[in-house]
Amino acid sequence: MKMRAAVLEEFGKPLVVQEVDLAEPKGGEVLVRLVACGVCHTDLYTASGTDPSGYAPTVLGHEGAGVVEAIGEGVSDLAVGDHVVTLFSAQSRECDHCESSRTNLCLAIREPQGQGYLPDGTARLSRDSEPMRHFMGTSTFAEYTVMPEIALAKVTPEAPLDRACLFACGLTTGIGAATNTAKVDAGSTCVVFGAGMVGLGAVVGCRLQEADRIICVDLSAERLELARHHGATETMIGGDGAVERIVETTGGFGADFTFEATGNVGVMRQAVESARMGWGLCTVAGVAGKGETLDVIPRFLITGRRVCGSSFGGVKGRDEVPQLVERYLAGDIDVDSFVSHKLALDDVNHGFELMEAQDGIRSVIDFA
Ligand SMILES: NC(=O)c1ccc[n+]([C@@H]2O[C@H](COP(=O)([O-])OP(=O)(O)OC[C@H]3O[C@@H](n4cnc5c(N)ncnc54)[C@H](O)[C@@H]3O)[C@@H](O)[C@H]2O)c1
Ligand SMILES: [Zn+2]
Ligand SMILES: [Zn+2]
Secondary structure, three states, X not given: OEEEXXXXXXXXXXXXXXXXXXXXXXXXXXXXXXXEEEOOHHHHHHHHOOOOOOOOOEEOOOEEEEEEEEEOOOOOOOOOOOEEEEOOOOOOOOOHHHHOOOOOOOOOOHHHHHHOOOOXXXXXXXXXXXXXEEXXXXXXXXXXXXXXXXXXXXXXXXXOHHHHHHHHOHHHHHHHHHHHHOOOOOOOEEEEEOOOHHHHHHHHHHHHOOOOEEEEEEOOHHHHHHHHHOOOOEEEEOOOOHHHHHHHHXXXXXXXXXXXXXXXXXXXXXXXXXEOOOOOEEEEOOOOOOOOOOOOXXXXXXXXXXXXXXXXXXXXXXXXXXXXXXXXHOOOOOOHHHEEEEEOHHHHHHHHHHHHOOOOOEEEEEOO
């Protein structure tokens, strides 16, 4: 079939919205009609050429939500008409990692997905009969996508899809960092560095875990105001001296749980150093630039601090994204306040501009 899609033709150049071909779903695959898709940093990271594993041409986009239009042979968990959220982090429910409660990093389709192909090693996307690679296994800056069943979370049709799409990446990443990766204890003191989509999600996660103090640190007073709305009990302008200020306000010890959601390795170091001596756990969610490294003085570790990383918030998408969407509908998570702009697919490059200008938290493409 023919469809419109935003293609990354060349790194560092605007995406080009054009007609491309999409083949039918094969065995285990599903055709999804996109209804909404958030514009995330990772799309821009790849479009700019900074992502060392990036490739072009490809159809970007990975924060999608839509409706199942057709299913391939052997698809048993999804039916035509189901509402789904796309998962760049699949859940086969069969591999060693899926069977372990210790990780959400499914092993089933990592290799073909990383290379830009569906699980059988081929592409459904093409142009002038030339195959075109998929992006993050999702390619949701398009009217339709074909994805494996194991990379789609079925969500209640009651949830508006222009809200549900945020659970495809940023929001789930932040919430899960607190609820799944760090498993924040009730009554604890938490510090969240960064108040973008991921950091605000972490604030929400700390609140859902019933943390006592949630200190959010950012450079933007406006974003810190939003952090308070989502449950931050205190806010702080970041930069030099943030560690000292956190240590001081926690009786000289540091916080039980710290979270980094900026992608800045200097801030990652601050997050490690402001974790409490004895048991403080620092969770890193930000993606650093190519070649950058995190500097940690070993003494911080010997004296009981731990550091861990979190991809997609440690969330097993097919099982847990539907639950998070239910919590949104129950009023536990105010998703509306994250959607700052609604755009048409043709305006996808404007979505990148808004992101670079830090105008709003999320721009959402509306395919209606
Ligand atoms: N781990 C994952 O699975 C995953 C998923 C999505 C995004 N990410 C990454 O998470 C990071 C955050 O994403 P986002 O969409 O929230 O980005 P964002 O740019 O919207 O937010 C980052 C925030 O950090 C703040 N900041 C910058 N310097 C700071 C400093 N010195 N101290 C305190 N705050 C500072 C900025 O003001 C901004 O509000 C990015 O690196 C992104 O690539 C990771
Ligand atoms: Zn993302
Ligand atoms: Zn798996």
